[in-house]
Amino acid sequence: MSKSKTVYTCSECGASLPKWQGQCPACNAWNTLVESVEEKASPAARFQSLAPAAKLQNLAEIEAREAERIATGIGEFDRALGGGLVAGGVVLIGGDPGIGKSTLLLQALSSLSEAQPVLYVSGEESGEQVALRARRLALDARRLQLLAEINLEKILATLQAEKPRVAVIDSIQTLWSDQLSSAPGSVAQVRECAAQLTRLAKTAGITIVLVGHVTKEGALAGPRVLEHIVDTVLYFEGDTHSSFRLIRAFKNRFGAVNELGVFAMTDRGLKGVSNPSALFLSQHGQAVPGSCVLVTQEGTRPLLVEVQALVDQAHGNPRRLTVGLEAQRLAMLLAVLHRHAGVVCFDQDVFVNAVGGVRISEPAADLAVLMAIISSLKNRPLPEKLIVFGEVGLAGEIRPAPRGQERLKEAAKLGFTRALIPEANRPRQAIPGLEVVAVSRVEEAVEKIRALE
Incomplete structure (x- = not known):
């Protein structure tokens, strides 16, 4: 339930005071203070922005447009995505540790940064570690923005201020919101962080790529609703002892499912295989x-x-x-x-x-x-x-x-x-x-x- 408290404000200038006074110290007006009750929003109020008001429409009257694709510069990755990233879309990519998720996304952001603003949010590695990987892969990182942060509110504020075209969150299990008291990686934190990031992606038109951990059975860790929230779900497959990697699309609201991208792991990162047969x-x-x-x-x-x-x-x-x-x-x-x-x-x-x-x-x-x-x-x-x-x-x-x-x-x-x-x-x-x-x-x-x- 919501809690309320009494507040005093000036009817002339709107200034707030801790208690009743005859004269407003801000505008020096007399007898202008009014007493009112301020309702403190309940925790559930933070979800109101997730469901904006909508009007009733006839389906036949809605003008459908093809989703604009953002080519990552990596052909096999674009194939798995159904042709490339979509503005305002949310992609979830999972796979075993060390299989190449961060490497592939860093390569994609480096290519994208040549023509548009991008942001890499690292929650698992420091800025120095990411810089060392970029140097090892010989990537051009001069226009690639990096934020080493795990607090959701700070990440959202940065995204709103910088307005990148594409942002990578590595990984969703490391984020935490100060609206919740549970630890990072818990079901509540993962669900809340994913919902808030998805809302921002839809309202601001930012393409967000979430990196997800997997369980020992190979399924994405966290609540199942995480896969329902996002637009596209990709899985990395392949043996970590082999140099070949596969990316398979299990869900895609903007393209065909079961699309397959084939890569070979080299000393300069993941390279697409033109003849996978x-x-x-x-x-x-x-x-x-x-x-x-x-x-x-x-x-x-x-x-x-x-x-x-x-x-x-x-x-x-x-x-x-x-x-x-x-x-x-x-x-x-x-x-x-x-x-x-x-x-x-x-x-x-x-x-x-x-x-x-x-x-x-x-x-x-x-x-x-x-x-x-x-x-x-x-x-x-x-x-x-x-x-x-x-x-x-x-x-x-x-x-x-x-x-x-x-x-x-x-x-x-x-x-x-x-x-x-x-x-x-x-x-x-x-x-x-x-x-x-x-x-x-x-x-x-x-x-x-x-x-x-």
Whole structure:
């Protein structure tokens, strides 16, 4: 509940006095002081600015405009964002410690600072540490403003005074507001700081990028509402022991989700990879059993990934292990392979791996997994220059994959000459240099593969 107190003000000049007086000491007027009650705002009043008054509108009468994009100068980062940053948008980027979040954002701000004002707010590192990183990356930081601060009110005041076009907050878990008594990083502090920064971004048109910590399970730390508040959620993926990094968009109000940006970590920071398919294809001197090339779709980008399978005699209970693919789906595919194609694996250990550390979640990888398993089981390599994609149903049917035409064109561009695909994805016009083998059942796919060998 709100609290009130009695105050005395001059009706002529508005000056405030601690008690009743006959003459106002500010304007020397007599008998002008009035007594009133001042209501002290409750803590909930600070949220009133988050919900400004709005009028009722007809949706058809609202003029929709394309969001203006701000190119960061890093092509793969812009791809993951859906074309670049959006004025007034709020981006949340998370990832394991040391994977390259601060490095990438410092590179992006350095590029952006050449044409517009930017601000880097560091809550975890001192100004000297950030300067050392910029020097190590050989970045031009002459126009890059830095603020080492964790108090939310001071950060908001700086943003309002400086009015940067793009601001990075590294990280949201380190901020605290003096409106709350809880410690930095607590659920209440993270929620409050994110809400206030989002309000400022929308009202002032400042693009704000928030860096978020992740839990040991890989999810963003803090309240789940944090992901609902922001406009875009990006995750860094990849092994910290590898030089390759992936940025995947899990939410984007201004673009497509599941867009993928591929980077290589160098001594001068993160560099975009122009041909990411080469990262996920092993270079074998000759054809080997258990290897199958899949054309997967990551957002709008077709990507070639090598799927490897190893089938070996089980000693005890057979194991089914996957890396980069869904483990539960592997057990289902083995059951379909046995029921509809007569291929028995119940006494075999089955291991499946997606090369390069990429994670594949789309069901279009089913057919490629089955072909790799059959190849390893029979100890016969699949035909050279073959790509495979297609979803496998429980009834043994092979269902089409989205954007099949784009997948085939990407495979042909990279020199592949054969494709085993669902019947529904058969192209209407022949693709030069690519022989298409379309199948509609699992058993038919097994027979076609044997015929191609």
